[in-house]
Amino acid sequence: MSDPPVQSVLRAVAVLKELNRQRTTTVEELYRATGLPKPTIMRLLGTLITAGLVTKASRGLGYHVTSDVLSLSAGYHGGPLVAEAGRPWAADLTRRLRWPAAIAVLDGARMAISVSTIADSAVSPFHSSVGSHLSLVTRALGRAYLAWCPDTERRILLRMLLASPDPEDCPPNLERVIRGIVASMRQQGYALRDPKVEPRSSDTVAVPIAFGGAVAGTLGLSYFRSAVNHRALTEELVPALKEASREITASMERLQRGA
Numbered sequence: 001m002s003d004p005p006v007q008s009v010l011r012a013v014a015v016l017k018e019l020n021r022q023r024t025t026t027v028e029e030l031y032r033a034t035g036l037p038k039p040t041i042m043r044l045l046g047t048l049i050t051a052g053l054v055t056k057a058s059r060g061l062g063y064h065v066t067s068d069v070l071s072l073s074a075g076y077h078g079g080p081l082v083a084e085a086g087r088p089w090a091a092d093l094t095r096r097l098r099w100p101a102a103i104a105v106l107d108g109a110r111m112a113i114s115v116s117t118i119a120d121s122a123v124s125p126f127h128s129s130v131g132s133h134l135s136l137v138t139r140a141l142g143r144a145y146l147a148w149c150p151d152t153e154r155r156i157l158l159r160m161l162l163a164s165p166d167p168e169d170c171p172p173n174l175e176r177v178i179r180g181i182v183a184s185m186r187q188q189g190y191a192l193r194d195p196k197v198e199p200r201s202s203d204t205v206a207v208p209i210a211f212g213g214a215v216a217g218t219l220g221l222s223y224f225r226s227a228v229n230h231r232a233l234t235e236e237l238v239p240a241l242k243e244a245s246r247e248i249t250a251s252m253e254r255l256q257r258g259a
Helices: 007-021 027-034 038-050 067-073 081-097 140-148 151-162 174-188 230-257
Strands: 054-056 063-065 101-107 110-116 133-135 202-211 214-224
Touching (some): 007 027, 007 038, 007 063, 081 214, 101 140, 133 140, 140 174, 140 202, 140 214, 151 174, 202 230, 214 230
Antiparallel strands (some): 101 110, 202 214
């Protein structure tokens, strides 16, 4: 039988994760997000500040993580093949187009973001996304998977979505909604986020990453709607995504062969 978890460590990790989601976070926001008592939050923040992982924001308006949090991931070398192969291509997309790129992989009946270039983009609509889980039904990275995965897999995912209590994953008339997603996404050749999903000031466009007759993951770019018109979307962003997707597939094949 394993030892019980150390609750103080779990609480500190919860606070650190929440801080990582925003540029600056107040004690009140941490309280609402974690449910921890405010005195506990203050003690944890003091400990994280001493550890060099957190600092007070300018003018004392909240707290934010420091660059030292990057050291926490320095020893991680695993991850799906698609993330390993796709990371340099995602970075190249952001370098050329400025918008942040993301690679997501299927995790249950949702997409989990395993690669993000938000930190490399000065015009990102978001602060942090790695580890986020996104709906197959409403998010571009999920819709791209749902539209291009094999029919047998889609039927399995449909059954899983039907069992979900989350209305984002299981809206009314789910089967009809999915048929519409598959038809429209395949016709236009790319996936977009449901326009009702917040924040409505931004959008994401995504394409599948093919591998071995299936979909290994999805690749997307997020942008402000006011800055990208339909022509820029279809003539710049989508072709760049599709080319990067093909390059990621080729890189995966080379990695699998050990080349």
